[in-house]
Amino acid sequence: MSYGYIKIGSEEKAFIAKVEEISGQNVYSCYQCGKCSAGCAFSYKMDKTVNQFIHLIQLGQKERTLDANTHWICASCFTCTVRCPREIDVAALMEAVREISLRENPEKVRIADLPKESLEKLPNIALVSNFRKKTG
Numbered sequence: 001m002s003y004g005y006i007k008i009g010s011e012e013k014a015f016i017a018k019v020e021e022i023s024g025q026n027v028y029s030c031y032q033c034g035k036c037s038a039g040c041a042f043s044y045k046m047d048k049t050v051n052q053f054i055h056l057i058q059l060g061q062k063e064r065t066l067d068a069n070t071h072w073i074c075a076s077c078f079t080c081t082v083r084c085p086r087e088i089d090v091a092a093l094m095e096a097v098r099e100i101s102l103r104e105n106p107e108k109v110r111i112a113d114l115p116k117e118s119l120e121k122l123p124n125i126a127l128v129s130n131f132r133k134k135t136g
Ligand code: SF4
Pocket: 029, 030, 031, 032, 033, 034, 035, 036, 037, 051, 054, 083, 084, 085, 086, 087, 088, 090
């Protein structure tokens, strides 16, 4: 995927630094091999694949990163973390982006706003997982 010419200035660097601080990972360790995306059971639901998502972080593209659904679809199964040849804890990157998103917009996902029919259909584990994402 090409994003054209992107200047990595102070805002971009601040976003990269924040993701790295929260996750404890070096995003530039990633060499875009795509193994994380290939092993993710939820890739088909993501508008940016896992490695595309990491590429956005490497470029400091905060808005595009937060706008993606990738970190919300992620189920924190750690398959990507286990598969990464660079030993990057990819799941921790997902968690870091969720945290940044929720710090900026704590009301992004409100359980109270979910329709009753969805609450009846959703398995308990999905709700617990959602709460964990929101409070992690
Ligand atoms: S598996 Fe690791 S190195 Fe490969 S694209 Fe994913 S994060 Fe990057």
